[in-house]
């Protein structure tokens with residue numbers, strides 16, 4: 001039998017050792033952030049591999065005088081080392097979706113940084129350990145497993161002369177886990193994402209994610225006047241004032257969370273909560289106030305976040321919060337200041353676009369189940385990128401949201417999922433007959 005005719009399953013099976021070697025190589029370079037000081041090392045490890053697969057590689061460092069990088073360095077303590085990213089380009093000249101002439105270009109993205117190991121591991125976090133049908137190690141699910149799978153898929157394609165139907169632009173970037181200004185955001189700002197489509201490999205393999213919520217952090221500083229606690233009528237108790245603000249915020253939360261998006265949430269969430277669509281969220285998550293038991297508190301600061309659905313927008317969200325507080329101010333004569341800090345915008349690609357259907361078909365065939373179209377209530381740096389580029393985007397990665405324990409101890413991934421993900425990539429990328 002010719003290698004071209006052999007089942008894809010078999011080709012992936014043959015490559016299991018290679019897949020595990022890639023994964024172990026990636027996990028053994030501790031790219032956790034902060035500090036994120038080993039980005040150069042992982043990029044330099046990847047470049048020869050991509051060169052071998054016929055890619056031209058650019059090592060792209062965010063310059064130290066970049067304004068947004070400076071803001072991030074101020075906000076996050078302990079960042080060290082160069083902020084380096086990889087752009088690997090292979091213009092295949094394949095037929096792409098156009099079927100004649102110039103191939104379309106696909107940007108393939110995920111991140112190379114991971115969260116710090118934390119405590120409670122039963123295996124060394126920066127080594128891959130196999131136990132039963134799973135592999136353990138920091139980043140195996142989020143998101144180094146997908147990088148290992150991509151390298152394996154490219155290796156299969158090269159060995160068996162399977163041409164790519166797209167020009168491939170692979171963006172492997174860093175600082176995603178900080179959530180402020182990642183390498184991908186920099187790529188978008190610099191016009192380095194030029195694909196007709198974007199595949200985000202950061203995600204799970206439970207559905208094709210086409211939508212995310214936007215994020216806005218808020219802070220309300222309630223002012224009072226301090227005095228001796230035995231004569232409280234001489235001052236204004238900021239914590240007591242803050243309670244009125246909190247009551248108002250609770251009403252706002254009720255209004256906000258009674259809405260829902262048209263985008264379905266994952267079937268897993270539906271099973272756990274009964275919720276069918278993604279929803280906006282309003283959280284109060286931090287309170288700071290008071291000096292000492294016998295001092296009337298001069299200030300109290302409330303903080304939280306607002307996650308808004310693709311159907312809402314940042315300006316509306318801010319105005320809604322301001323309006324609620326203004327009513328309170330006039331009723332109770334309270335003194336406070338509101339500050340909003342917008343984070344990533346929401347993301348939305350229509351499930352009816354051809355690109356989403358292609359990803360869904362390849363993923364369903366590779367995993368042997370019908371992959372649903374979903375949205376998530378979290379935010380993604382990809383949303384910032386596609387807001388700039390307007391690219392249709394799907395996030396489909398490897399790992400299980402409930403089992404992989406990404407960001408926790410003993411992060412793990414099923415070897416079967418990893419192999420199915422390799423299959424998915426080959427099915428998606430290879431040129432049809």
Ligand SMILES: [Zn+2]
Pocket residue numbers: 111142143176202203
């Ligand atoms: Zn991730």
